[in-house]
Amino acid sequence: MSRARVVAHFDITRGQTPENIALEPDGSADLTYSAARQVAHVTKQGHTRVLATLPAEPNPRTPLVGDDIVLGIARAHDGTLYVTYATGTDKTGVWRIVPGGTPRQIAQLSANGLPNAIGLDERGGVPYVADSVPGTVWRVPQRGGTPTAWATGDALRPLPASEAGFGVGANGLKVHDGAVWVSNTDRKTLLRVPVRQDGSAGTAETRATGLAGIDDFAFTGRGDTVLAALFFSDEVALVRPDGTRTVVLTRDDGLSNPTSVAVRHRTVYVPSGAFFTLRDPNLLLAARLGDHHAE
Secondary structure, rough: OOEEEEEEEOOOOHHHOEEEEEOOOOOOOEEEEEOOEEEHHHHOOOEEEEEEEEOOOOOOOOOOOOOEEEEEEEOOOOOEEEEEEEOOOOOEEEEOOOOOOOOOEEEEEOOOOOOEEEEEEEOOOEEEEOOOOEEEEOOOOOOOOOOOEEEEOOOOOOHHHHOOOOOOOEEOOOOOOOEEEEEEOOOOOEEHHHHHHOOOOOOOEEEEEEEEEEEEEOOOOOOOOOEEEEEOOEEEEEEEOOOEEEEEEEEEEEHOOOOOOOEEEOEEEEEEEOOOOOOOEEEEEEEEOOOOOOO
């Protein structure tokens, strides 16, 4: 990486803790502010405005966190945004935000879950959602309706309490090249789940291990190579198809519990939520993989 710079600083006292990111065609970014229940638009120059606020839950009972929080975000080609909202109530699920519109729930997920990252397969008309507490990948009709538990199993689940995990299994998620890729935070793994011809889930394959604190990730555009956010160590790692990895960004570049990654041409975007450092939630941009000129 080169030319790493923080382009926007956020206010943690206002709940501006960025959790996930989706990119717009002009290179600007849409972020979820998890604690504020908001979706914000951030230009590459760092100018920020709030696009939408999810309705508050008066008595949130969200597993692990207790609060009502907005987590994953994905953008369709028509500009529609899909976000995951966790409340511990019937508001938990997938919400849709059309350009200029207000958030509307299109699918209800289990109140006992923690719907996290969301990935969109527009050709199939299917958003996939990683639910961190049960360790499930849900398949949701893009137009709304009843979700299906698409993929389950130990590889996606959190570690048992006896093994001192965080209780966070399936976390990050991307749809890529005929498969749904998922990170498991407790198990420190990156998984590939093939999408069979009939749309069902194949057997989960472990593609990388030892990724302590892995949250969400993004493909670089070079095959199956990914950039993964490692929130405990304040790092972003380049993870190759053979599972080997190299740290390419650190706290010295400005990372503060990075939560996700996005890539557009030569530019890498990394939001930091500062959930544990409690210092400087921000959005960092860098030039990708030795390229000397950002997009």
